[in-house]
Amino acid sequence: MDDTGLGIWGVPLAMLAGAIRVSTPFIFVSIGECLTERSGRINLGLEGTLVMGAMSAYGTALASGSPWLGVLVAALVGLLLGALHAGICQLPRVNDVATGIGLMLFGTGLAFFLGKPFIQPKAPNLGAIDLGWWSGIPQVRQALQVNYLFVIGIVLAFALAWALKNTRWGLIVRLAGESVDAALAIGASVNRVRLIATSIGGAFAGVGGAFLSLYYPGSWNEGLSSGQGLMAVALVIFARWDPVRCLWASLLFGAAGAISPALQSVGVTQGYYLFSAAPYVLTLALMIATCSPERSLRGAPGELGAVK
Amino acid sequence: MSQALERIVVPILALLASAVLFGLLLAIYAQVDPLEAFALMYQGAFGSWFSWQNTLTRAAPLILTALCTALPARLGLVIIGNEGALVAGGVAAAAAGVAVASAPPLVVQVTMALAAMAVGGAWIALAGGLRQWRGVNETISSLLLTYIAIALMNHFVEGPLRDPSSLNKPSTFPIGDANMLGTIPGTDVHWGLVYGIVACLAIYVFQRFTTWGFAMEVIGGNPKTARMMGLDVGRYVLLACAAGGAAAGLAGMVEVAAVHGRANASLAVGYGYSGILVAFLARHHPLAIVPVAILLGGIGASGGLLQRRLDLPDAAVVVLQGIIFVAILASETFYGRLWKPKAAA
Numbered sequence: 001m002d003d004t005g006l007g008i009w010g011v012p013l014a015m016l017a018g019a020i021r022v023s024t025p026f027i028f029v030s031i032g033e034c035l036t037e038r039s040g041r042i043n044l045g046l047e048g049t050l051v052m053g054a055m056s057a058y059g060t061a062l063a064s065g066s067p068w069l070g071v072l073v074a075a076l077v078g079l080l081l082g083a084l085h086a087g088i089c090q091l092p093r094v095n096d097v098a099t100g101i102g103l104m105l106f107g108t109g110l111a112f113f114l115g116k117p118f119i120q121p122k123a124p125n126l127g128a129i130d131l132g133w134w135s136g137i138p139q140v141r142q143a144l145q146v147n148y149l150f151v152i153g154i155v156l157a158f159a160l161a162w163a164l165k166n167t168r169w170g171l172i173v174r175l176a177g178e179s180v181d182a183a184l185a186i187g188a189s190v191n192r193v194r195l196i197a198t199s200i201g202g203a204f205a206g207v208g209g210a211f212l213s214l215y216y217p218g219s220w221n222e223g224l225s226s227g228q229g230l231m232a233v234a235l236v237i238f239a240r241w242d243p244v245r246c247l248w249a250s251l252l253f254g255a256a257g258a259i260s261p262a263l264q265s266v267g268v269t270q271g272y273y274l275f276s277a278a279p280y281v282l283t284l285a286l287m288i289a290t291c292s293p294e295r296s297l298r299g300a301p302g303e304l305g306a307v308k
Numbered sequence: 309m310s311q312a313l314e315r316i317v318v319p320i321l322a323l324l325a326s327a328v329l330f331g332l333l334l335a336i337y338a339q340v341d342p343l344e345a346f347a348l349m350y351q352g353a354f355g356s357w358f359s360w361q362n363t364l365t366r367a368a369p370l371i372l373t374a375l376c377t378a379l380p381a382r383l384g385l386v387i388i389g390n391e392g393a394l395v396a397g398g399v400a401a402a403a404a405g406v407a408v409a410s411a412p413p414l415v416v417q418v419t420m421a422l423a424a425m426a427v428g429g430a431w432i433a434l435a436g437g438l439r440q441w442r443g444v445n446e447t448i449s450s451l452l453l454t455y456i457a458i459a460l461m462n463h464f465v466e467g468p469l470r471d472p473s474s475l476n477k478p479s480t481f482p483i484g485d486a487n488m489l490g491t492i493p494g495t496d497v498h499w500g501l502v503y504g505i506v507a508c509l510a511i512y513v514f515q516r517f518t519t520w521g522f523a524m525e526v527i528g529g530n531p532k533t534a535r536m537m538g539l540d541v542g543r544y545v546l547l548a549c550a551a552g553g554a555a556a557g558l559a560g561m562v563e564v565a566a567v568h569g570r571a572n573a574s575l576a577v578g579y580g581y582s583g584i585l586v587a588f589l590a591r592h593h594p595l596a597i598v599p600v601a602i603l604l605g606g607i608g609a610s611g612g613l614l615q616r617r618l619d620l621p622d623a624a625v626v627v628l629q630g631i632i633f634v635a636i637l638a639s640e641t642f643y644g645r646l647w648k649p650k651a652a653a
Contacts, residue, residue, distance in 0.1 A: 044447065048630075088634065088637070088638045091638060091640075091641035092641050093640050093641055093643070094637060094638060094640050094641050095637065095640070097386050097447055098386065098588060098637050099634065099637050099638070101386075101388055101447075101584060101633075102585075102588075102630065102633035102634040102636075102637050103630070103634060105581060105584075105585065105626065105629060105630040105633055106627065106630025106631060106633065106634055107630070108626070108630075109623050109626030109627040109628075109629065109630045110623075110627050110630065112621065112623030112626065113333075113620075113621050113623040113624055113626070113627045114337065116621040116623070222623075226455070227451070227452075227455050230448065230451055230452075231452070233448060234445075234448045234452065237445065237448070271463065271467075272463075272466075273459055273460075273462035273463035273466055273467070274459065274460070274463045276459050276462070277455065277456045277459035277460065277463075280452045280453075280455040280456045280459070281456060283452055284444075284449060284452045284453070284456070287438075287444045287445070287448070287449060288438060288442050288444055291442050291443040291444045291445075292442070292443050293440070293441060293442060293443035
């Protein structure tokens with residue numbers, strides 16, 4: 001039954017490992033979406049962007065032998081998809097929620113279409129930093145294998161929070177999200193701000209996808225993403241549009257997603273599939289607990305129609 | 309006059325634009341002659357009686373799942389949990405069917421349909437209720453509920469409801485051949501198509517000729533006005549969501565009772581997601597849903613032929629659906645601008 005030698009302590013350890021490993025795509029997608037939503041637009045298509053990012057990163061790494069080139073290409077593909085979303089949404093009378101759903105379908109379909117040849121071959125993976133060198137327990141060492149992208153994601157979350165608060169550029173993004181009139185009054189082009197914010201958000205989501213295909217689980221197939229892109233959008237609402245809180249929420253989700261395999265590793269196989277619903281149930285429960293019909297959400301950008 | 313013309317011309321232009329984009333993708337990336345591909349798609353979808361039957365069989369669940377998005381949309385809600393309601397309904401139908409399998413077939417089928425509609429309806433009503441009373445965004449919650457439904461299905465077919473003899477693909481016990489829904493006489497198309505068409509007609513009559521239907525239109529037009537008129541918005545939201553979810557649940561029952569004979573992972577093959585597209589293409593109009601579902605069912609049916617003859621990945625038809633979806637949404641911007649002087653834009 002228990003082959004870890006850690007007994008029941010294997011579960012929290014595996015959840016910690018899960019929080020570190022599984023959370024990275026959540027971090028990237030959610031801080032990208034956070035930026036987009038702060039500019040007053042919602043992009044539900046990030047699920048499609050994530051899958052496209054995963055596919056293009058894998059394909060590039062396979063062809064060039066360089067996983068980091070793959071990450072770069074994934075970011076570019078995400079940037080283009082984000083720009084496409086922004087371009088369509090700024091046409092008059094086009095609904096951004098529906099367009100996001102459309103692009104989600106388009107992105108996943110296109111990724112499966114173009115990615116068919118990459119299902120079998122093995123591309124080089126991104127490396128990891130070994131933070132567990134001090135420990136003699138193999139599980140601990142494995143849990144503390146930290147990927148570079150995880151570190152970059154944490155830095156980006158803090159950087160974005162700082163930039164939104166303290167730079168002129170951050171102020172303009174927030175203005176576009178809070179009040180179009182105010183943004184116009186200082187002479188900012190709302191459409192351009194949102195185009196940039198949505199494109200950068202897409203690029204982040206693309207990098208999140210690159211992590212999926214190039215590190216964990218580390219291969220390309222059609223079942224690679226199970227809604228991480230969409231959960232990240234829900235997570236932004238839960239995190240009250242604050243990049244740093246997006247980071248904590250992502251870690252929480254990563255841990256929740258690791259419950260099921262963690263329990264299995266210590267021999268609890270009952271209800272494996274039931275526990276695999278944990279991240280979704282958690283998201284829903286958190287949304288129920290934090291939303292309210294009477295007032296609009298604290299921290300919600302004023303121009304963001306979808307969450308009113 | 310020009311308005312009515314727009315409603316036809318704009319979607320057709322969007323479809324043509326999608327075809328051109330898809331054709332470019334085929335020609336440039338896959339090195340396939342687009343005209344040949346389109347001819348094959350026509351052949352696979354509508355070219356023969358055999359393809360027609362395949363198309364109609366695929367259209368049946370699309371009609372029903374489209375209602376799951378279209379009904380709440382009349383009230384201004386964007387529900388995209390169709391796949392979850394279908395899966396939940398399908399599992400409920402299989403469980404109910406197995407439980408009463410020895411009863412007369414008609415009783416079994418009615419029990420299955422009721423169970424599926426109740427569970428599917430409750431599934432989406434939950435999203436609507438959360439929206440109404442807790443302010444939870446219904447688009448995201450309904451999608452989360454889809455993932456929860458699929459996890460629950462996996463739990464049931466791997467555990468409590470599992471037929472031990474289903475080794476390769478864990479499934480529930482079969483409902484039994486005698487209890488299967490038959491086909492429409494003279495065809496290979498099952499009765500689910502009739503369910504879907506009847507549901508669309510009934511909903512059209514309801515929306516067009518009843519007070520409740522009118523009340524829903526008022527709410528969709530302006531919720532504040534509706535509240536001032538004393539309409540109980542929450543009740544209508546719940547009703548529309550429950551009815552839409554029931555339709556998607558029924559689609560799950562049809563898949564179980566007419567196609568697979570049991571519930572397993574084959575339920576979650578994307579009919580729910582395509583149903584969202586059908587609803588948006590039909591502009592949430594119940595009568596337009598039927599032809600649109602047949603068109604998209606045809607695109608889906610032609611995927612196999614594209615794969616066999618041109619060696620295209622099966623996702624090719626999903627790409628086409630995605631392009632159509634985005635093109636149709638983007639084309640919204642042209643309404644009211646085609647026949648006016650440029651200054652109006």
